[in-house]
Amino acid sequence: MVEPDGIKALAFDVFGTVVDWRGSILRELEVFGAGRGIAADWASFVDEWRAAYKPMMDRVRRGELPWTDLDRLHAMTLDRLLGEFGIRGDLSAAEVGQLNTAWHRLAPWPDALPGLGRLKRRYVLSTLSNGNMALLVNMAKHAGLPWDCILSAELCRHYKPDPEVYRMACTLLGVAPHELMLVAAHNEDLAAARAEGLRTAFVARPAEYGPRQNRDLAAEHEFDVVARDFGDLADQLGCP
Amino acid sequence: MVEPDGIKALAFDVFGTVVDWRGSILRELEVFGAGRGIAADWASFVDEWRAAYKPMMDRVRRGELPWTDLDRLHAMTLDRLLGEFGIRGDLSAAEVGQLNTAWHRLAPWPDALPGLGRLKRRYVLSTLSNGNMALLVNMAKHAGLPWDCILSAELCRHYKPDPEVYRMACTLLGVAPHELMLVAAHNEDLAAARAEGLRTAFVARPAEYGPRQNRDLAAEHEFDVVARDFGDLADQLGCP
Numbered sequence: 044m045v046e047p048d049g050i051k052a053l054a055f056d057v058f059g060t061v062v063d064w065r066g067s068i069l070r071e072l073e074v075f076g077a078g079r080g081i082a083a084d085w086a087s088f089v090d091e092w093r094a095a096y097k098p099m100m101d102r103v104r105r106g107e108l109p110w111t112d113l114d115r116l117h118a119m120t121l122d123r124l125l126g127e128f129g130i131r132g133d134l135s136a137a138e139v140g141q142l143n144t145a146w147h148r149l150a151p152w153p154d155a156l157p158g159l160g161r162l163k164r165r166y167v168l169s170t171l172s173n174g175n176m177a178l179l180v181n182m183a184k185h186a187g188l189p190w191d192c193i194l195s196a197e198l199c200r201h202y203k204p205d206p207e208v209y210r211m212a213c214t215l216l217g218v219a220p221h222e223l224m225l226v227a228a229h230n231e232d233l234a235a236a237r238a239e240g241l242r243t244a245f246v247a248r249p250a251e252y253g254p255r256q257n258r259d260l261a262a263e264h265e266f267d268v269v270a271r272d273f274g275d276l277a278d279q280l281g282c283p
Numbered sequence: 284m285v286e287p288d289g290i291k292a293l294a295f296d297v298f299g300t301v302v303d304w305r306g307s308i309l310r311e312l313e314v315f316g317a318g319r320g321i322a323a324d325w326a327s328f329v330d331e332w333r334a335a336y337k338p339m340m341d342r343v344r345r346g347e348l349p350w351t352d353l354d355r356l357h358a359m360t361l362d363r364l365l366g367e368f369g370i371r372g373d374l375s376a377a378e379v380g381q382l383n384t385a386w387h388r389l390a391p392w393p394d395a396l397p398g399l400g401r402l403k404r405r406y407v408l409s410t411l412s413n414g415n416m417a418l419l420v421n422m423a424k425h426a427g428l429p430w431d432c433i434l435s436a437e438l439c440r441h442y443k444p445d446p447e448v449y450r451m452a453c454t455l456l457g458v459a460p461h462e463l464m465l466v467a468a469h470n471e472d473l474a475a476a477r478a479e480g481l482r483t484a485f486v487a488r489p490a491e492y493g494p495r496q497n498r499d500l501a502a503e504h505e506f507d508v509v510a511r512d513f514g515d516l517a518d519q520l521g522c523p
Binding site for chain 2 (some may be wrong): 169177193218
């Protein structure tokens with residue numbers, strides 16, 4: 044058990060750390076395709092959709108795009124992929140919009156809700172995600188995620204791992220950096236938080252990217268906690 | 284019962300509408316005074332503290348003060364009042380700081396938690412308060428307020444009733460103005476929301492300002508709902 048002395052709040056990365064975006068989107072695309080009689084390699088579709096996530100945010104981070112929220116970035120990529128997969132002409136605008144909000148309906152990893160329930164009794168639990176506020180609010184409502192606060196990169200118009208995002212979380216929660224712990228499945232996010240003085244907890248999600256995942260399989264820096272899942276995290280933080 | 288057609292989210296004013304600031308602060312001051320052996324007219328103290336609320340925010344709204352969050356405005360007024368009541372010299376900085384965060388520990392009106400529980404099953408529930416984020420997060424944790432989202436004037440650096448605050452709530456929740464209902468005990472707040480196209484619900488809180496309350500005793504405009512309390516609001520919105 045680590046010494047949780049002085050930690051007041053936990054901020055969670057969401058996509059991949061709390062929810063299984065790949066499995067959730069894949070299921071929704073498969074159900075959609077079956078219902079509409081559209082055959083496609085949906086696993087490739089979801090992987091390409093997600094592969095565009097970081098490059099699109101990086102265009103915003105570099106100033107090549109003005110501030111654009113994640114729903115809109117997802118929609119831009121979706122439009123391109125529907126064309127590349129040859130199915131754009133089959134869909135109405137309403138259907139495309141509904142598909143884009145699949146990112147609002149992601150399912151938690153099996154350990155997430157029980158672990159968050161234990162952690163919530165001791166700590167303030169917040170998101171700290173690149174998802175926009177509406178996406179995160181809808182996801183929490185849909186999945187029953189018990190956040191005390193929803194914080195998004197949208198609030199400071201910088202995407203993680205820009206340092207502004209971690210600083211904003213401290214300011215808005217009214218805590219010093221060492222009183223806030225970022226929980227994430229991604230080394231880059233945690234390293235950036237650590238550079239701003241936050242505490243850090245790595246939770247491995249070896250199935251996040253599917254069967255061929257070759258990144259973020261283990262902690263690559265000195266983080267305060269390395270946990271197998273949210274139950275293990277609650278154990279290590281002394282939350283019964 | 285009103286027709287709740289198309290309403291997706293409810294945004295709540297907090298001070299006075301959800302929580303009893305006067306009773307809560309008065310109790311905390313009385314306990315504090317008894318423990319420290321300090322006698323004062325604590326009812327006058329709390330009434331003067333709150334009387335400075337709007338003028339202080341108006342100085343920010345007019346640009347006479349740069350953006351200053353509510354914790355800091357409360358602290359500025361507290362410092363002045365401790366001087367005027369002749370008790371500043373008795374207190375350490377830590378004690379003054381602890382007193383200032385009494386605003387983070389306000390108790391809900393008796394109908395608030397049961398009513399919010401009913402409303403939460405159908406609607407997204409958010410705050411829309413002039414309190415800063417940390418204050419609202421701490422208050423929710425302390426009182427068990429089941430918000431889906433915490434939104435504060437701090438996020439757009441405008442205080443209600445500036446229109447920017449209501450517009451921000453729609454943007455961040457991803458809803459059109461007519462899909463968002465402001466719930467408040469204050470005519471001015473609701474009238475400003477209505478001017479931005481939001482739906483409005485007035486909930487009378489005739490004891491908010493204590494026994495001599497002479498304002499906001501009734502709805503003074505055409506609001507969509509006028510309710511006696513949050514239970515009545517849930518009834519009128521068809522939430523069992």
